Amino acid sequence: MKFQIPIGPQHPALKEPISLRMTVEGEVIRDADIRLGYNHRGLEKLAEQKTWIQNIYLTERICGICSHSHTTCYVQGVEKLMELEPPKRGLYIRTLVAELERIHSHLLWLGVAGHEAGFDSFFMYTWRDREIVMDILEIITGNRVHYGINTIGGVRRDLDEQQVKRILDSLDILRQRSEYYKHLGTNEPSFVARLAGVGYLSREDAIALCAVGPTLRASGVAMDVRKDDPYAVYDEVPFEVCTADTCDVLGRTVVRIKELFQCYNIIEFLLKNLPAGPVAVRAPRRAKPNEVVSRYEAPRGENIHYIKSNGTDKPERLKVRAPTLGNYAATIQMLKNGFIADVPLIFAAIDPCICCAERAVSLVDARTGQEKIISLNSLKSLSLKLSAGNKRKREAEWPL
Amino acid sequence: MKLGAFIPELLRHLFKKPATVDYPFQKLEVPKDFRGSPYLRPELCIVCRACERDCPAEAIEITAVNEAEKRFRMVIHNDRCIHCAQCVDSCPTEAMLMDTRFEISDYDRHNLKMEWEYVRAVVKPRSEAKTS
Amino acid sequence: MATVKTLIYLVIYPGLLFLFLYSTFVEWYDRKLYARLQNRMGPTHTGRFGLLQPIADFFKLMAKEDIVPERADKKMFSALPAFGLAIVFTAMLLLPLWNYSLDKPSVTSFSGDLIVVLYLLSLPTFIFFLAGWSSTNLFSTIGAARVLTMLFGYEVPLFLAVLSPAVLANSWRLAEIAAFYRQRPALALVNLLGFVIALICVQAKLERTPFDIPHAETEIVGGTFTEYSGKKLAIFRLMMDAEMVVAAGLLATVFLGGFPGGPLFGLLNFIVKTLFVIFFLSLIRATTSRIRVDQVVSFAWKYLAPLAIVQLLIVILVKGLLS
Structure with a gap:
């Protein structure tokens, strides 16, 4: 008996x-389908109405857990557009926060x-x-989730000796605890x-379906933006790309735990080699017309921002490809022929951040339930027609 | 593989103090640089409107009360504020600062508004703000 | 006099009132212990040390809106919680607490009451199955199927494990089995393996981690109880707590020598011994992760059932040596 369960x-x-x-x-999954669009926030459109500076905080709010990933990715792109060279100390602190975020994200995932x-x-x-x-x-940043440490041209806060010591002390405890979880988890x-044997994704499938991050590395593909296309100071920092060959959820767990240890090493290196100097340079308000693609290895995988400027103080286009979106296709493959009991585990194993990846809406006719695809231009004219009588933003009463 | 690998750790914690804090009854400390809510020191404000311009949440509003007397009114809508402290960075005279309050919730969003009415200050701005 | 004694037995101790209060206490104990094992606080604010939290939860649920799904079998859906509670409370009356005499069988203590208690403890599982099935919700239906699948796994090892001490004591009457092991405490050690097996099976019967498969919230929402709300859910929760008390009481009677010493001292004995058993149940709950339903069945038949048979063989050998 075949039936459909909605999760x-x-x-x-x-x-x-x-x-x-x-x-x-019965308990075995024969087919799976993923539908998105429940949490679309119109973020890319909003970015076009905000200045370069304001957009840092907007991109920070794409995701709660990898908030630093999105700002760094965005800020790197904007720095390239503005032809800025952030000072070394600023980049070190930026990388430090990125690695701390990776630790927090991986522990959260565990x-x-x-x-x-x-x-x-x-x-x-x-x-x-x-x-x-x-x-x-x-x-070190003043907040637990939205660090707000990045700014165009560097970082906003400096580290002092006391903080450096505090972080180095905590690293010992974290190392010890991670060792314990490694022991326990295996x-x-x-x-x-x-965990073992659940959600199998072969090496070939992982490559063909464009999986990213720990999901890809757990299938034995050593691919990491930090190594392949170094940004910030990753070309100076010694670290290894962690992989596993089991291609299952256990492998993804092992990869994440191994990455934790790499993070501790990176942080130790960064703090011991922290150069002196300023943390930021002054940034102009406008960027010349140009376009740029910025890549970043977020805890969940490769994060891509495409930014286009048109000479004003606002971007013309900001396109965000969150790592979760890259993993959806692979998830369907992993779910097939698994058990219902494994659905949450397999789905959680890609570390999904759903609202990060919500870049799409599907147009469904409320009466017939039919879905359709329309071009951007006709969507624009449709929305203009629907919103013709509405008040403009500044005139609208707030709160709405 | 070891049966009951977790038991020693669990039993070790059975008689230890819990790691959690009995929060509303027992307050938590925040670090000194914590980003709470922004506030204005009106005696330093030169009404350059940098904060209003850079605020990502449009939470700062500066209006002229009396242009001739140079009286201005500034409202910080804490219900919209996202506590990013960009206004502090943008301010050329250090008139904007952050406090460390974090329990600011209220039943009415209008109670969260903060207002200052002041005469424009005459202060020499720093040669260069931290960021643009 | 006999009537008053029976009434007290039925309504106050160990009947309705005591079982109600004690099962809420046991829920508190379980929650607190689970929390402390996890380095948390557990219930703290309702009553001293949060002791009244389960009662507060119970009354809160009682006051909540009670929804019966449109397509459910309405009569069955509403009657099941009451049936379940009645069955568990009846099972409690059969435990040899104080209203029995060793020489003379009575309504609450007779030869073969061990089997009756075991069967009364099997019935709640069917109540869960029917509850899930009559809800006609997809998640409930899957939960119901899982309840039955699990039953095939743990029921046989549980029966084998609990019956082997009875074989050694040469009696099917709970009071006599308890008395036998009180007289010869050394022989209780023979059943150590059986005790461990019975603990694991009781954990499965009570549907607690690692066997909380029928209502695994991250997989199938509320499982069998997805559609239950308000009073009915409150009664189901009470029933599960009461079932934990009865199951712990049964293990304490069979393996730990029962509860001698009349009403007062017997009560103390009962509390200490059931809490001892429940401590292990909580520890298992904290130590393990939920396994899959197919893993339960294969685990039960590959390891538990053979071990239970080994236990039975040991008992038969010991019995041969003794006679």
């Missing part, structure tokens, strides 16, 4: 709205994986230790039984 848009396993429609036979597998103790312990990183980030039988 989402509202479901306890999903923290954000997305719809996974699973065609199952906890989520534990929770999805019903291993709540693991979840509680990893999230307890994640607080250490969160506290460091709060001390030794607790009920946990390993849930």
Whole structure:
């Protein structure tokens, strides 16, 4: 007996709205379909109405967990457009925050994986230790989630000796704890039984379906933007690209834990070789007409921003390709022939950030339920027709 | 593979103090550079409107009360503020600063508004703001 | 006099009132222990140390809106919680607490009551299955199917594990089994393997991690209870807590020598021994992650059932040596 189960848009396993429609036979999934567009925020359009500076904070709010990734990606692009050369110390601090963010994101992911597998103790312990990183980030940037450390031409805050010492001290605890989670994650039988062999994605499929980040690396492909196309100061920092050959959720867990250790090494290197000097240079308000593509290795995978300027103080176009979007195609492949019980784990294993990836809306006729694709121009004229009587933004009463 | 690999760790914590804090009853410390809510020191404001221009959330509003007397009014809409502290960076005279309050929620968003009415100050701006 | 005693037995101790209060206490104990094992606080503010939290939860749920789905079998859907609660409370009456005498069988203690308690403990599983099935929700239906699949896994090892001490004690009556092991405590050690197996099976019966598969929230939302709300859910939750008390009481009777010492001292014995059993149940819950339903069945038949048979063989050997 085949039937369809809807997972989402509202479901306890999903923290954000997305719809996974699973065609199952008993407990086995035969087909899967992913539908997006429940959380579209009109972010790219909004970016066109804000200045270069304002857009830093807008891109920061694309994602809560990899907020630094999006700003860094954006700011790097804008710096290229404005032909700015940020000072070394600024770049070191930027990289430092990026690596701290990677630690916090990976520890968070470990906890989520534990929770999805019903291993709540693991979840509680990893999230307890994640607080250490969160506290460091709060001390050096002034906030726990939206760090706001990037600015065009460098970073906004400097590090002092005390903070450096504090971070180095915390690294020891984090190393010790990560070692323990590595031991636990690969030794607790009920946990390993849930992870091993689940969500198989072969090396060929991973490449063909354009998977990114730890999902790709767990299929044995050593691809990392930090190594392949170094940005910031990654060309000076020694580190390894971590891979696993098991191609399953266990492999993705192992890759993330290995990356944690690389992060600790990178941070140690950055802090010990922190150059002196200013942290930022003055940035102009306008950028010459040009276009740029900026790449960044976010904790979840490759993040791409395309920015086009037209000589004013606002971008003409900002296109964001969040890493989650790159992994959706591979997810469908991983879900097929799995068990219903594994859906949350497989889906969580790509570390989905759904609202980061919401760049699309589907047009559905409310009466017939039919979906259609229309060109950008006809969509524009349609929206102009619908909003013809509405007040302009500045005239509209706020709050609406 | 080891059966019950987690048990020693769990039992070790059974009689330890919990890691969590009994929050609303026991307050948490925030670091000194914490980005709370922005506030204005009116005696330093030269009404250059840099903060109003750079605020990503359009939370700062400066209006002229009396142009001849150079009286201005500044409203910070804390309900819109995203606490990014860009206004602090943009301000050339350090008239804008951040406090460390974080429990600012209220039942009415209008209570979150902060208002200052002041005469424009005559202060020499720093040669260069930290960022543009 | 006998009537008053029976009434007290039914309504106050160990019947309705005691079981209600004690199961809320056990839920608090389980939650607090689970939280402390995870380095958290657990319930803190309702009553002293949050002791009244489960009762507060119960009454809060009682006051909530009660929704019966349009397409559900309405009579069955509404009747099931009451049936379930009645079954578990009946099972509690059969535990040898104080209203029995060893020489004379009575309504609450007779030869073969061990089997009756085991069957009364099997029935809630069917209640869960029916609850899920009659909701006609997709998630409930999957949950219901999982309930039954799991039942095939753990039921046989549980029966084998619980019956082997009875074989050694040469009685099918709970009171006599308890008395046998009180007289010869050393023999209780023979059943250590059986105790471990029974603990794991009871964990599965109570649907707690690693066997919380029928209502795994990250997979199938509320599972069997997806459509339940308000009073009915409150009663189901109470029933699961009461089931934990009864199951722990059964293990304590069979493996730990029961609860001697009349009403007062017996009560103390009951509390200490059930909490001892529940400590292990909570520890298992904190230590493991949820496994898949196919893994439960293969685990139960590959490891639990053979081990239970080994336990039975040990018991038979020991019995041969003794006689």
